[in-house]
Amino acid sequence: MKASVAIQVLPHVDTDEEVIRIVDEVIDYIKSTGLNYFVGPCETSIEGEYEELMDIVKNCQYIAVKAGAPKVSAYVKISFSPDGGVLTIDKKVTKHHK
Amino acid sequence: MKASVAIQVLPHVDTDEEVIRIVDEVIDYIKSTGLNYFVGPCETSIEGEYEELMDIVKNCQYIAVKAGAPKVSAYVKISFSPDGGVLTIDKKVTKHHK
Amino acid sequence: MKASVAIQVLPHVDTDEEVIRIVDEVIDYIKSTGLNYFVGPCETSIEGEYEELMDIVKNCQYIAVKAGAPKVSAYVKISFSPDGGVLTIDKKVTKHHK
Amino acid sequence: MKASVAIQVLPHVDTDEEVIRIVDEVIDYIKSTGLNYFVGPCETSIEGEYEELMDIVKNCQYIAVKAGAPKVSAYVKISFSPDGGVLTIDKKVTKHHK
Numbered sequence: 245m246k247a248s249v250a251i252q253v254l255p256h257v258d259t260d261e262e263v264i265r266i267v268d269e270v271i272d273y274i275k276s277t278g279l280n281y282f283v284g285p286c287e288t289s290i291e292g293e294y295e296e297l298m299d300i301v302k303n304c305q306y307i308a309v310k311a312g313a314p315k316v317s318a319y320v321k322i323s324f325s326p327d328g329g330v331l332t333i334d335k336k337v338t339k340h341h342k
Numbered sequence: 343m344k345a346s347v348a349i350q351v352l353p354h355v356d357t358d359e360e361v362i363r364i365v366d367e368v369i370d371y372i373k374s375t376g377l378n379y380f381v382g383p384c385e386t387s388i389e390g391e392y393e394e395l396m397d398i399v400k401n402c403q404y405i406a407v408k409a410g411a412p413k414v415s416a417y418v419k420i421s422f423s424p425d426g427g428v429l430t431i432d433k434k435v436t437k438h439h440k
Numbered sequence: 441m442k443a444s445v446a447i448q449v450l451p452h453v454d455t456d457e458e459v460i461r462i463v464d465e466v467i468d469y470i471k472s473t474g475l476n477y478f479v480g481p482c483e484t485s486i487e488g489e490y491e492e493l494m495d496i497v498k499n500c501q502y503i504a505v506k507a508g509a510p511k512v513s514a515y516v517k518i519s520f521s522p523d524g525g526v527l528t529i530d531k532k533v534t535k536h537h538k
Numbered sequence: 539m540k541a542s543v544a545i546q547v548l549p550h551v552d553t554d555e556e557v558i559r560i561v562d563e564v565i566d567y568i569k570s571t572g573l574n575y576f577v578g579p580c581e582t583s584i585e586g587e588y589e590e591l592m593d594i595v596k597n598c599q600y601i602a603v604k605a606g607a608p609k610v611s612a613y614v615k616i617s618f619s620p621d622g623g624v625l626t627i628d629k630k631v632t633k634h635h636k
Contacts, residue, residue, distance in 0.1 A: 250384040252419070260429060271438065283438035284382030285431045286348040286419050298498040305490070305520045315521040319419070319613065321350070321384050324501045325511040331358060333383045340369065340381035354619075392599070400592040403618045413619040417515065422599045423609040446580040448615070456625060467634065479634035480578030481627045482544040482615050517546070517580050517613070527554060529579045536565065536577035 245330045247294040250321040252287040253304050255313030262312070269311040270304050282333045287319070289333055294324050343428045345392040348419040350385040351402050353411030360410070367409040368402050380431045385417070387431055392422050441526045443490040446517040448483040449500050451509030458508070465507040466500050478529045483515070485529055490520050539624045541588040544615040546581040547598050549607030556606070563605040564598050576627045581613070583627055588618050 255266040271288060274281050277300055279292040290297060301320055308316045323330045353364040369386060372379050375398055377390040388395060399418055406414045421428045451462040467484060470477050473496055475488040486493060497516055504512045519526045549560040565582060568575050571594055573586040584591060595614055602610045617624045 248383070250382075260427075264429075264433075282383055283435055284348075284385065285346070285380050285387040285434045287382065287385065289383040294501070295498075298494070302491075302494040305518060309520070309522055314523060315519070315525060318516075318518040318520075320514075320516040320518065321417070322501060322514040322516065323511070324505070324514075326505055327510060329358075329511060331362075335362075336383040337381055393596075396592070396596040400589075403588070403616060407618070407620055412621060413617070413623060416614075416616040416618075418612075418614040418616065420599060420612040420614065421609070422603070422612075424603055425608060427609060444579070446578075456623075460625075460629075478579050479631055480544075480581065481542070481576050481583040481630045483578065483581065485579040515615070525554075527558075531558075532579045533577055 245291055245332050246326060246328055247297050247322070247324045248289060248291040248330050248333070249297045249301055249323075250287040250289040251301055251304055252319040253308050254317040254319075255308045255311070256315040256317070257313055266308050266311040266313055270307050273303065273307045274300065280333060282337060287321070291330070291333055294326075343389055343430050344424060344426055345395050345420070345422045346387060346389040346428050346431070347395045347399055347421075348382075348385040348387040349399055349402055350417040351406050352415040352417075353406045353409070354413040354415070355411055364406050364409040364411055368405050371401065371405045372398065378431060380435060385419070389428070389431055392424075441487055441528050442522060442524055443493050443518070443520045444485060444487040444526050444529070445493045445497055445519075446483040446485040447497055447500055448515040449504050450513040450515075451504045451507070452511040452513070453509055462504050462507040462509055466503050469499065469503045470496065476529060478533060483517070487526070487529055490522075539585055539626050540620060540622055541591050541616070541618045542583060542585040542624050542627070543591045543595055543617075544581040544583040545595055545598055546613040547602050548611040548613075549602045549605070550609040550611070551607055560602050560605040560607055564601050567597065567601045568594065574627060576631060581615070585624070585627055588620075
């Protein structure tokens with residue numbers, strides 16, 4: 245695989261319920277991209293082509309704003325290897341979730 | 343819940359196989375603590391008491407060094423709320439893994 | 441201000457000298473954008489328009505690859521507030537560097 | 539050098555003024571340790587012995603709570619190399635701040 249990202253989106257809103265509602269909209273957006281993803285407690289990992297992933301990372305904050313957050317913070321981990329060799333989500337977590 | 347952490351440990355070694363072997367030792371250590379945890383592709387989340395979690399975060403790097411890494415980097419997210427109110431792993435991910 | 445990012449680029453190369461050489465090329469690129477920036481030990485902060493910043497974040501990894509890194513990791517913090525209100529670099533650090 | 543950390547402390551409070559006031563108390567605490575440090579826009583880097591640094595990382599959240607934050611998040615980067623070889627703050631930033 246050539247690239248993967250892991251993103252945590254933090255909408256600046258008043259209640260935990262609002263945080264969860266907005267983050268769920270962001271996760272729904274990630275699901276809608278059709279890429280392989282994995283939702284963890286503090287970030288969602290996605291794997292695919294670098295350009296597409298960076299577009300998705302950018303869009304996540306727009307989704308959060310549209311969903312009602314006046315301000316958004318995000319923490320992103322990026323792995324990029326143009327000739328392949330990025331470890332897959334499957335290789336990293338499957339054995340730990342049996 | 344009063345505290346949670348998410349940690350990514352990156353041993354500086356030559357091959358992906360070595361990275362995986364050492365990270366698996368760190369994850370085995372986290373499992374051995376008996377705390378509630380969740381392994382994701384780029385970090386492992388753990389919930390519990392703040393002092394205990396910070397000890398575990400510190401020990402993860404010792405485990406990686408003992409397993410053979412001459413140098414270790416780690417990325418840690420910490421949530422701490424002495425009067426409770428930190429969202430649980432269960433509340434954040436269970437609905438997304440059905 | 442509407443947006444800021446902080447980025448740490450980690451080229452996967454063999455020596456510290458190579459890491460420094462490649463990271464310096466990334467920092468030179470950031471300087472060349474003309475935006476306001478601040479170089480810290482583990483990340484460089486940049487402030488500007490959200491779309492432009494996200495382009496720069498994407499390009500940093502291309503710069504590192506072009507400079508010789510077969511694989512790159514990056515850690516990015518994003519703050520985005522479409523109606524303004526993101527704290528400026530100046531407001532956050534100037535008083536601490538006198 | 540054997541270890542360095544970079545920490546961003548985010549108190550969950552209502553206003554930017556409160557965030558700044560509390561973060562400044564955390565930075566004052568870091569200064570009071572006598573270790574070499576560097577304040578950036580989104581994190582403060584500190585270098586020293588691993589055990590001492592991990593104690594400081596832990597204490598930063600206590601300082602933020604004592605200063606009035608009911609809840610605190612923190613993002614921490616750790617570099618640890620028992621036999622030395624962690625790049626110094628000076629080596630990484632001095633040339634960029636002339």
